Amino acid sequence: MTAPAAETMPWISTPTTKNACGAALGIALGLLVPSPARSEPLRFGPRDVTSLFSISKSENKNEVVYAIHLDEQCAPAGDAPVYAFWRMNEKGPAVIEPILSREEGAYGIGRQRVLARGEGGKVELTLRALPSRPIVVETKVGEGRCQAWSTLPIAGENAYLYNVYVKLKEFGVDYILLSGWATDRSRVLHDKINR
Secondary structure, three states: OOOOOOOOOOOEEEEOOOOHHHHHHHHHHOOEEOOOOOOOOEEOOOOOEEEEEEEEEOOEEEEEEEEEOEOOOOOEOOOOOEEEEEEOOOOOOOOEEEOOHHHHHHHOEEEEEEEEEEOEEEEEEEEOOEEEEEEEEEEEEEOOEEEEEEEEEEOOEEEEEEEEEEEEEOOEEEEEEEEEEEOOOOOEEEEEEEO
16 A cells, blocks of 8 residues: 555645635634543644644545644744644544644654744654654745645655655554655655664
8 A cells, every 4th residue: 555645735834814715724624623531632823834734544544634833924833832633534524633641752843943923933843753854844824824834855855745654564564655745746755764
């Protein structure tokens, strides 16, 4: 099985003002989703970019989605603005759930730090499962929206990351496949990491 095909552009936008698109996004994601797994519900801000990149795996269609909290200037909000949640595709197209504590080792963020903040900003992070592969998330205001994209080297080139595919075996991980667009948007790049 190979990584899913790219379905969107390498950057994702969310409206900076309330409009029909913003309302639809809020309804689709559920601005406040109660969770039986945690005492706090998932919260999405009006300017959050809710799909930076994802982790998919071979065992089912569910995926972990990484998002970023942004302020009114589309700058990273707080000291740890990047967060993750489950998109439970096996249950339905709009079902989301938080990452459980026991899942943090596989899907959690190892560390993150805000590198720049102003009209937009920059955050560097690593995933706990890939601590040697830093990901840089950049944000900006563009066309009346907050825009964000994630980059890291894939196959020796800087690329817009869109998916981390995990091929599981009976006990553990067989390999990890990083997928992203070349920064000139001319082709999709893949980088297979054997475990």
